[in-house]
Amino acid sequence: MLEVQSLECIRDDRQLFSALSFTVAEGEVLQIEGANGCGKTSLLRIICGLRLAEAGRVLWRNALIQANREDYYANMVYIGHLPCIKAELTVAENVRSLLDTRSLTVTEDILQDALLKVGLGSYDDVAGKALSSGQRRRILLAFVQLSQAKLWILDEPLTALDTQGVALMESMIIAHRDAGGSVIFTTHHGMLLDGKMHSVQLGRQIKAL
């Protein structure tokens, strides 16, 4: 489904990785591993088509992602470090406006269900500024859940989540994988996912140029 071919990433005269290739098939979970500053976020942004790689290419269904944005972006969802949450909008409005960027509309019932599932059931009309950082991350979980995307790209999805939140994220990833979806994620917390996942190790080949 997603194919990464001999990517190279250089940042501030430091080669973070080169000749990096892997594929992610349907129903596969891939963890990007590595220490701080080894290029995990850069790699995920390259896979999203936000950042440009120095060399190499990323293919979605055998077509370059840059040439095929419409199909690719309709089928993938990306959650980065930043919260994407507007302080002035309520929880429900935040989820809806995130879904609007994907041209998705959901009924009130489905939205309430999703919020309930991520533990924000009674918070739907609370403004974003009144939420804790963990609750903000949970809004993003509801968004990912409702995004109808086949490929989830999650950068440190466990940041600020409590133990229940971590378990929820884990169960969401497992359910998504079992339904034929794919996930690429990074994390520094242990997430075992009943062992059925692949991993790519970064940081072994960092060298100054």
Next chain:
Amino acid sequence: MLKAFYHLLVRDLRLAMRNRHELINPLIFFVLVVSLFPLAITPTPDALQAMAPGVIWVSALLAVLLSLDRIFKLDYEDGSLDQLMLSPNPLMILVLAKVFAHWLLTGLPLVIIAPLLGMFMSLPAEAITVLIYSLLLGTPVLSLVGAIGVSLTVAVNRGGVLLSLIILPLYIPILIFGANAVDVAMHGSSVKGQLLFLGAMLALSLSLAPLATAVALRITAAR
């Protein structure tokens, strides 16, 4: 696609309505600057009239310039801009929605308050009508062209000076033709040429600026 345009426009307007104090900043700036001139120079009607077109147009231009950052800065800082760039909808349509929202919240209030300031500067009625037309055609161009500059500087800390340096040269034709139209109307001549030029600039920037802004945003994100 139209739905995405509409939803983003509504979102931006809603955000602005819940943050009203930011909304009136450019308007207050506009009124303050224009009303300081009579105090500093001379309050005689003839002198005021002579400098009114230039003063009003320069103040409107600076008011828009000061508010440009709002188009993308907040979305860039909280990551929403990434989500817009990952939308299956064409980025230039979303850019157009954001720029249109910016104009509705900044340019349009300036156009509405301008006749009052025109009277304040003792402009004759026909010149005030032309002032409204010229601002109505000119301020959308300021927002559209300004968006290109903002998208290039949004990742730069304190990019305000850089933004002005990039954008001001592009604003100068609008300023010249806008102020000139009002000046000419004051002397009773035809302003068709000036207004047609402003209209042409609007058509040009409406068709090309969103495209340039979308490309500039992708370049900014790629670094």
